[in-house]
Amino acid sequence: MDYSEKVMDHFANPRNVGVLEDANAVGEVGNAKCGDIMKMYLKISDEGVITDIRFKTFGCGAAVATSSMATEMVKGKTISEALQLTNKAVAEALDGLPPVKMHCSVLAEEAIHAAIADYYKRKGLNPEEFMGTCDMNCDSCGKH
Amino acid sequence: MERVVYSDNAATTPISKNVYNAMLPYLTTGYGNPSSLYSLAREEKKALDQARAYTAECLNCSPDEIIFTSGGSEADNLALKGLLFARGFSKEKKQIITSTIEHHAILHTCEFLERIGYEVTYIGVDGEGHIKMDELEQAISDKTALVSIMAANNEIGTIQDLKAIADLCHKKGTLFHTDAVQAVGHMHIDVKEMGIDMLSLSAHKIRGPKGVGALYCRKGIHLEPLIHGGGQENGKRSGTENVAGIVGLGEAMRYAHEHMDEYLPYVARLRDRLIEGVCKIPYTQLTGDPVNRLPGTASFVIECIEGESLVLRLDLAGIASSTGSACSTGSLDPSHVLMAIGLPHEIAHGSLRVTLGEQNTEEDVDYLIEKITYVVKTLRDMSPVWDEKMSGEPMLKLFDK
Numbered sequence: 368m369d370y371s372e373k374v375m376d377h378f379a380n381p382r383n384v385g386v387l388e389d390a391n392a393v394g395e396v397g398n399a400k401c402g403d404i405m406k407m408y409l410k411i412s413d414e415g416v417i418t419d420i421r422f423k424t425f426g427c428g429a430a431v432a433t434s435s436m437a438t439e440m441v442k443g444k445t446i447s448e449a450l451q452l453t454n455k456a457v458a459e460a461l462d463g464l465p466p467v468k469m470h471c472s473v474l475a476e477e478a479i480h481a482a483i484a485d486y487y488k489r490k491g492l493n494p495e496e497f498m499g500t501c502d503m504n505c506d507s508c509g510k511h
Numbered sequence: 512m513e514r515v516v517y518s519d520n521a522a523t524t525p526i527s528k529n530v531y532n533a534m535l536p537y538l539t540t541g542y543g544n545p546s547s548l549y550s551l552a553r554e555e556k557k558a559l560d561q562a563r564a565y566t567a568e569c570l571n572c573s574p575d576e577i578i579f580t581s582g583g584s585e586a587d588n589l590a591l592k593g594l595l596f597a598r599g600f601s602k603e604k605k606q607i608i609t610s611t612i613e614h615h616a617i618l619h620t621c622e623f624l625e626r627i628g629y630e631v632t633y634i635g636v637d638g639e640g641h642i643k644m645d646e647l648e649q650a651i652s653d654k655t656a657l658v659s660i661m662a663a664n665n666e667i668g669t670i671q672d673l674k675a676i677a678d679l680c681h682k683k684g685t686l687f688h689t690d691a692v693q694a695v696g697h698m699h700i701d702v703k704e705m706g707i708d709m710l711s712l713s714a715h716k717i718r719g720p721k722g723v724g725a726l727y728c729r730k731g732i733h734l735e736p737l738i739h740g741g742g743q744e745n746g747k748r749s750g751t752e753n754v755a756g757i758v759g760l761g762e763a764m765r766y767a768h769e770h771m772d773e774y775l776p777y778v779a780r781l782r783d784r785l786i787e788g789v790c791k792i793p794y795t796q797l798t799g800d801p802v803n804r805l806p807g808t809a810s811f812v813i814e815c816i817e818g819e820s821l822v823l824r825l826d827l828a829g830i831a832s833s834t835g836s837a838c839s840t841g842s843l844d845p846s847h848v849l850m851a852i853g854l855p856h857e858i859a860h861g862s863l864r865v866t867l868g869e870q871n872t873e874e875d876v877d878y879l880i881e882k883i884t885y886v887v888k889t890l891r892d893m894s895p896v897w898d899e900k901m902s903g904e905p906m907l908k909l910f911d912k
């Protein structure tokens with residue numbers, strides 16, 4: 368597989384791996400049948416800032432690297448900033464992904480969205496009011 | 512890196528010293544065209560004859576039953592297309608029977624033949640990868656032109672009962688071809704005793720060079736060449752011969768024939784040591800037939816991890832291995848072989864194939880066991896699927912989404 372040095376770095380030394388015991392936002396996307404599952408744990412402050420983040424991923428090298436990169440990119444950001452994160456931005460930050468691996472970056476974006484949706488749900492709020500309606504292109508974002 | 516262990520010998524093997532030495536003259540001074548009349552080319556012609564004789568001796572056939580090709584894939588293509596095309600498009604004999612676990616050189620050739628009007632029947636296998644003989648018996652009919660079943664599988668190492676398959680084919684009046692690319696040099700093959708009509712082999716799986724192989728085709732079977740031209744290889748495969756490559760193949764076959772009884776038990780012992788060590792990892796199982804398997808092939812499925820990650824991390828530790836996970840195939844499905852033996856997708860994603868050769872040592876095997884165990888633990892530590900499994904929650908929640 369033709370991975371960039373950055374992908375290999377994030378794969379070999381993933382940042383923010385693990386479980387966040389005091390997370391108040393948890394999102395899980397993907398399924399084992401397809402070979403990728405990402406679970407993100409976020410700690411979001413009352414001001415709406417992601418103060419801490421961890422992830423666990425079952426998947427290929429690109430799945431691990433995109434999880435790792437996505438956690439770095441949203442740490443310290445506000446919810447609305449984090450929601451702006453696109454899969455393309457994650458892939459670009461990794462100096463690109465092989466075309467067959469682009470879906471892994473989609474999963475990373477979805478995992479963060481799923482965690483933020485969980486955050487609103489825990490507060491008794493409807494995530495769609497804050498995150499917009501879903502285009503239903505995926506089946507695992509957790510908003511439904 | 513503490514060590515470098517090449518353990519992907521089913522993918523290819525390092526050229527041995529004796530093969531290298533045998534080839535060298537034909538890459539330097541021995542450049543003559545074997546078809547030429549002058550004395551300069553006589554050595555090359557003799558070298559081809561010698562390589563053909565070694566190859567024939569190893570398979571127990573006659574030298575004129577050997578057709579040198581560019582490799583195993585061409586040999587497979589020649590066997591299937593060559594046989595059908597030689598007969599013209601015949602309504603009576605338009606069926607090919609093969610299995611669901613063949614190499615793509617057979618499967619994609621069969622798909623092509625289907626596109627141009629032939630019928631292909633795919634025989635299933637049991638959980639260890641053995642052909643379902645009753646299915647095969649039922650499938651063979653008057654319109655069957657050929658049965659093609661691989662001798663030993665490249666992913667799980669299972670060896671088929673070639674004699675039983677050949678007997679069945681002959682009893683029902685059809686021909687039997689076997690893709691023996693993984694088997695030649697790794698088990699005893701006697702085409703006469705086993706009743707094999709055609710057999711494909713490749714040099715680079717037995718410490719020979721890449722780009723050369725052969726098809727054994729029993730006398731009396733007519734093949735239409737895939738490559739027409741100057742009439743080399745008895746008119747069955749034109750093109751000026753790859754002399755150095757063929758000499759390399761011949762030397763690899765000679766070595767295999769003379770030394771198999773020494774290195775096969777050695778490699779099998781290494782394999783068994785590896786299997787024992789890796790299977791100590793919890794939730795790990797061997798794939799393929801535990802007994803009738805290729806001497807160098809150790810293949811596993813390891814739960815709650817994904818194969819590409821495993822192979823990449825082993826690579827960082829200096830280990831070359833392979834996997835049949837979806838992420839390695841570039842599609843959403845794991846390898847067709849792992850699907851055919853009935854593994855669920857989520858288990859097949861965690862497949863690992865380690866294939867040893869005579870150049871590997873016990874120290875290599877111990878290093879492999881140590882590193883595989885460590886990498887599996889590392890990946891499970893970051894796997895949400897493993898967490899679910901350990902917490903006792905039903906895994907179905909994840910798998911059936």
